[in-house]
Amino acid sequence: MTDLPSQSAAMRQSLIAFVITLIVMGVVLFVPSGTFDWSRAWWFCVAFVVATLIATALLWRVNPEIFVARSRVQPGTKPLDYLFIVLIMGGFFLILPVAALDFRFGGANAPDWVVWLGYLLFAISYAGEAWAQAVNRHFEPGVRIQKDRGQTVIDTGPYAYVRHPGYIFGSLLAVSMALMLGSWLALLPAMLVSAVVVPRTLFEEKTLRAELPGYTEYTQRVRSRWVPGVW
Structure with a gap:
């Protein structure tokens, strides 16, 4: 178990990263768009701040260890997984400037109902990610067997229904980020994220089956990777 001072330090690091993320978000939204007069971008930022602060407060109460686990890509992460991480993070990052450029050149004008759908998906995905992290102290950014942290199979919360809820959400x-900004074009990098997450799911499954005791038995109890009855 990680000691509390380390958890506190990780929380401070997380908050600093949050501030830096906000600054970068502002730059990649408003510089490529060429204007501050973009209401959907401002509301997107507000939603991001509110959701992150709520999730952070809740996780600090129920699973403060997660801030240590997710503070960096931990040593021992499988080498191939670094490629997946770069592609996924790159896809997420590109959503914002692509939407901004779309807006600048007369796009990003999806109807309001599409934007509201984006906010609904955003709320669901943020809540789902927080739920998974709340019950899973091993929810790290990289794929590895956490022998140093006594990793065991997690089968509570969303893991009682699907094996990889973090990837679903x-x-x-x-997708929600592109829709919130009203940009159909920004769905392209969003689709890149999903396209990479599918093989990463299979890669992680192969690792867990081979190296984590009890995981194969868990897959027999919980059949679905992402969507019950589908996959």
Whole structure:
């Protein structure tokens, strides 16, 4: 178990990263768009701030260890997984400037109902990610067997229904971001995220089956990777 001072330090690091993320978000939204007069971008930022602060407060209460686990890509992460991480993070990052350029050149004008759908998916995906992290102290950014942290199979919360809830809600989050900004074009990098997450799911499954005791038995109890009855 990670000690509390380390958790506190990780929380401070998380908040600093949050501030930096906001600054970068402002730059990649408003510089490529060429204007601050973009209401959907401002509301997107507000939603991001509110959702992140709520999720952070809740996770600090129920699973503060997660801030240490997710503070960086931990040593021992499988080498191939670094490629997946770069592609996924790159896809998420590109959503914002692509939407901004779309807006600048007369696009990003999806109807309001599409934007509201985006906000609904955003709320669902943020809540789902927080739920998964709340019950899973091993929810790290990289794929590895966490022998140093006594990793065991997690089968509570959303893991009682699907084996990889983080990937489901992460894919939904990417799509929601493009829709919130009203940009059909920004769905392209969002689709990149989903396209990469599928083989990463299979890669992680192969690793867990081979190296984590009890995981194969877990797959027999919980049959679905993402969507019950589908896959």
